[in-house]
Amino acid sequence: MGLFILRRFAVMILTALCLTFVVFYLTNLYPNLEKVAKTQGSQRMSDVEVSTWLASRGYRTMPDAQLLAGARSGDVPREEFSEAITGFDARLFRNYGEWLGLVPGYVIEGADGTVRARCAGHATPDEATPRFCGLLQGDWGYSTVFRNDVGGIITTRLVLTGKLMFWVMVLMVPSALLIGVLAGMREGTRLDRSLSTFSIASTATPEYVSGVILITLLASSSGWKIFKGTATSAAENATFENFFLPVLTIALYGTGYIARMTRASMTEVMTAQYIRTARLKGVSFRNIVLKHALRNALIAPFTVIMLQFPWLLNGVVIVETLFNYKGFGWTLVEAAGNNDIDLLLACSVVAVAVVLVTQLISDIGYVFLNPRIRIS
């Protein structure tokens, strides 16, 4: 068991490394860096200003001094200049090392004469500035969008998303299991048909559709104004009024899906030999369902529920944006929209961790639910 968990963690670290490098490469493509420079410096910077801005802050190698002078005076045409500065820069590998904390952080004297260091928060370093500052040193970097430490942002936002997910689970799991068991215990009845129709319909409706419909019907003056169409204030003070709609929107999709799984598993169990035996022995239908069928029928849904966690991370992106709830999903959208490199990398690490940890839990949980399976 210990070895199994250890191996899982090794896989997790390897996956995280690969994924973060891909993200790192993509976010460090020149057009993306240009976006960073313009959102942080000014929307209206020229190409030359952008290139020196980037080089002064360690994103890229400083362009040749002659080339810069040429572009400034207009001797080098715009196209030639942008061709010269936008290509692949081998500094990428070094920067990735700096982010990991394996390579000392840069200390660069910029075009404006200011000395900047990664480990001094991209400002002028002093004696107290450490040489290394990366993941290994516990430094997640600095978010260029939110102007804050990534570690702090991710924690705050994950807690908020955790709150959302908790209530989604509270609503989704019991209702899904109930619907699935009720539908699956007597296959083909009217109850089964109507519950199945409901679950298929809710699974087939993506959040961005159901969310909009729910807001229009339940939170605007064109329908009934029962709830609030925005969940911004739920971050500090969640009430039924401002938090129910986002929870319901995410839960609806998952409910249908888990209910379908539970129903399938339940109908299969209900046709098994031992259920027929129990019925022949005269056990009441209620006892058959609760004592004999349920535990076996829940093995498959358990995996599905665990797999819902990583999926929920995706679902919250849409719902949090729609309802303006400032959690992890919303952070991810903001980070991606503004090419916030450090924040995006941290988001990917978190995503990898969530996926693999929930898989681990689901594997271990399986053992307890199904004694026939042993983890070697």
Place this chain on the structure above:
Amino acid sequence: MVKEAATRGTVHPAAFMYADEFREGRLSRREFLARSTSLGVSAAAAYGLIGAATPARSEAHMQPGGTLRCQMQIKALKDTRTADWSEIANVTRGTLEYLVEYNNDGSFRGMLLDGWEVNENATLYTLKVRPGVTWNNGDPFTAQDVARNIERWCDKEVEANSMAGRFATIIDPDTNKAIDGAITVVDDATVTLTLPRPDISLIAGMADYPAAVVHENYDPDTPNTFVGTGPYLLEEMEVGVRATLVRNPDFQWWGTEVYGGPYLDRIEYIDFGTDPAAWLAAIESEEVDMLYESVGEFIDVMDDIGLQKSEVVTAATIVVRPNQLSEFDGKRVYEDVRVRRALQLAVDNAVCLELGYGDRGRVAENHHVAPVHPDYAELPPVERNVEEAVALMTEAGMMDFEHEIISIDDDWMKNTTDAVAAQLRDAGFEVKRTILPGSTFWNDWLTYPYSSTNWNHRPLGVQIWALAYRSGEAWNEFGWSNPEFDELLTQALSIADADTRREIVARGEALIQQEGVTIQPYWRSLYRHYREGLVNVDQHITFEHHHYKWAMAA
């Protein structure tokens, strides 16, 4: 006519002339106020000159205290002079005040300046510092502070310092700093600006949003902490989430005696993203009391649900322009004036206003000077002429060229650009529309071959020309360079008298039209919705938030 008590020192002679023009009906009240106050006449004196009483403010209905929640995008703060969004300045304005304040009636009034005088050919500005102002760390506010801030604005070396454009006249092109001796501290309460050539737009420049006045210990690297002279403090600032201004408890604000206020205890800005539907949801579910701006079809929806509406007519606009420098397979298609003229002639501006902005504004004439500008000269109306457009395009040999028109993915800018594209198609031109999300659109807004851009209101018509139409200017998105126009503009910027200036402006307007620089279809009205029970929270002509005026109704 002029009451001695209402004027400080001497009234600029041109102001009397303007007053005569107003009485003769040649000037509107708004134009009169904008012109005379920019010459250093106080608003009260200006109203006095035309025999009108200063509008009373509804102070009786206001109660002190309260919290106001306003929807607004919260963008990261940066060095004040490089601020590129009004939202940034609105967060700092509670603390960092301005020398001069621009108001909806077109007038300028002194904030940290008690008054100013401009000599007859606008080469000598005498700025009088308001006495009795203190920074919130206890330091007195003096002429040194004013001089230091103006020097700060003149530092062209700072990347993206847009104040340098507004103060270009007193910047030495060799050192990229203020000209030696241009800014003089005469005594503790007086600063003079000596200009090498006349410039009439300096006072307006001081009122613009990047012109926040900062303390000498202000560090642009930590833009969230600052010492200011204003009555509020920035308590909380989380980009994309919220910003909170609170009343500075133990601070005696200078303005209480002069202008009254502040009334509110707390102002909370909450970010609801860029989607107007989310803003509607926010105000409908009572999460905010007031919107930053109401746009498009949502204006009608919000009227219907019983919110209060405030409207202001501005010189804010959109330009749908080709960039003359952009190349297609090595050929600069839009360098040909016939192509540009053809594009312009194929479009009816009134249609753009109707389809793009729901008729909430006024049709414009493709030259970017508005009737609300004091130097506006009326030209013959522009009309759609498809036949001539096609003839010109054929003559240029560009009938089969495909024009790709790029716009941002929003509401009115997208619709207006669509309206232009549709009319070009109707005229028989090949058009492709590309819509980019807001996060990527602004990367290259200056260099797109053909795209639309929104432009905020500015108090004087020639100001926008100086920012965007002069050759080689940083924001010249048209790629237009015309020595004749530059010459006209330099002349116009040196004439304090708007009547004389108007003759030159008229030639500039005509030149921009003839050159087909841009389609500039209409002037926008701006709207804001707010819940009942708020006082003095009207939409501002340049989106400024004057927090000290806001209050809850008693």
